[in-house]
Amino acid sequence: MPTSASPSNEIVIVGAGIVGLATAFHLLAEGHRVRLVERGGVAEGASYGNAGALAFTDILPLASPGMLRKAPKWLLDPLGPLSIPPRYLPQITPWLIRFWRASLPDRYAASITAQGNLMRFAATATQALVTQAGLAEHLRSDGNLQLYESEGELAASLPGWEARAREGIALEHVRGERLADLQPGVSPRFTVGTFTPHWQTVGDPYHYALALFRMVMARGAGLVHGEVVSLTAHAQGVQLRLADGKVLNAGRAVIAGGAWSRPLAKSLGDSIPLETERGYNTTLPPGAFELRRQLTFGGHGFVVTPLSTGIRVGGAVELGGLKAPPNFKRSEAMLTKAAQFLPGLRTEGGKQWMGFRPSLPDSLPVIGPATASARVLYAFGHGHLGLTQSAATGRLIADLVAGRRPSIPLEPFRPDRF
Structure with a gap:
């Protein structure tokens, strides 16, 4: 069987999406040899067609x-904001039970605190990466600008805004002129909004x-x-087996394979409840609407x-x-719906896309060592927030490789927390 020998100081990153790339950037900056392994095209998964948000305020x-x-009402609509195909329900039920547990008051509060810490660090880390990488x-x-159809809808969202x-x-x-100034041309059915300027x-x-x-x-x-199908850690390093029979050897490995990461963790003995949120969008040509900023229709x-390449309409779970x-x-x-909410929107010439978001029940990623080996x-597992948290994740992985105290506490992101 062919084997590719690698120096003991090389780090193999499984996944060349935005998280893997940001991790590579930080490891290279610290003098490590880095090799990326990608099963498809570079950044052609969730990194390709997401909404483009650096959502540092999205801590809920x-x-x-x-x-x-809202879920029971939404689930009755097969095209609504949240859906589960009936055939998939038996498979996802254990994840849904964990999802429900994550919504309990103490766990919900703990997740907000952890996400807030990660987001504050992500804002700083992203600015540093953007500067250093010339981006x-x-x-x-x-x-x-988040838009609401009534004062009652805003009132229902206030606990979340107070937490933020x-x-x-x-x-x-x-409201009124201020709302219209932030985004002209919105349907009058939307009477109130919430503006987050640092998004x-x-x-x-x-x-x-x-x-x-x-x-x-x-x-x-x-x-x-190539596609990595299994990893084996030993005293001298890590061996990665590819689907085509090739074997890579390295000193360390980082699994940043997004929605495809679960079986790799399982091959190391870690059963992590990673699920897939399938996200959809349509990208319209440039000039389809005079859009001043990202608009969120949270109720929908x-x-x-x-x-820079057009107007992207997408989301849902x-x-x-x-x-x-x-x-x-x-x-x-x-x-x-977007055409109804933005009456001047031109909807012709759009390009549709579907991508896989890697989702964990508590909305927090997994960042840390495998149970089998710290190598x-x-x-x-960043869900909707891979782009937002990529620079921070890369920096935290670099901290762990260097044996430094991580920049933020990593206990909430432990792989064994489930």
Whole structure:
């Protein structure tokens, strides 16, 4: 069997999405030899077609009391903000039980605290990475506007906004002329909004990831195309077996394979309840609407984002696994609503997309060593927040490799917390 020998100081990163790329950037900066292994194209998973948000203010777990109150109504609509295909329900039931437990008051509060710590660090780490990697041209700082159809809808969301305010997040509830100034052309059915000025976006998430990829390759990273099917850790390092029979040897490995990470962790003895949120969107051509900033229609589960490459309408949650074919009726349903909510929106010429978000029940990623060996580190499960938390995750992995005290406490992100 062919074997590729690697020096003991080389680190293999499984996954060349935005988290893997940011991790490579930080490890290269500290003098490590790095090789990326990617099963598909570089940044062609969730890093390709996401909403482009650097959502540092998004600290509320998906498993919230408010979400659970809405879930029964949403689940009755197969094209609504949250759906589970009936055939997938038996498989996902254990995850849903953990999801419900994560919504209990003490666990919900603990998740907010942990997410707040990670987000504050992510904001700092992202600015540092953007500066060091020369990516500033990709960044936009226009804020986000969440829109509501009534004062009652805003009132129902206030506990969440109060939790954000306690974490030091700036926000402004807006109405009338202020609302119209932040985004002209919104349907009058939306009478109130909440503006978060420190929310940022990137011009296009795929272009941002490719720019970072070019940077890490220029700094000496290697790239292997192939699917890692198992890992074995031993005293001298880590052995990674690929689907084509090749074997890679390295001193350490980082699993940053997004939605495909679960079986790799399981091969090391860690049963991590990673599920897949299938996200849908449509990207309209540039000029489809005069959009000043990202808009969130929280009651309908989707966002509209201005990109350098067009207008992206997408979001929602479909818990349906990795194998089922896409249901692009979900993209069409969101686009139809967007046209109603933004009456001047031109909907012709759009490109549909579906991607897999790696989701854990408590909305916190897994960051830390495998149970079997500290030579293997996990960096996956970021859900909707992979782009947002990528720079922070890369820095935290670099801390662990160096044996430093991590920049934030990692106990809430332990792989064995489940």
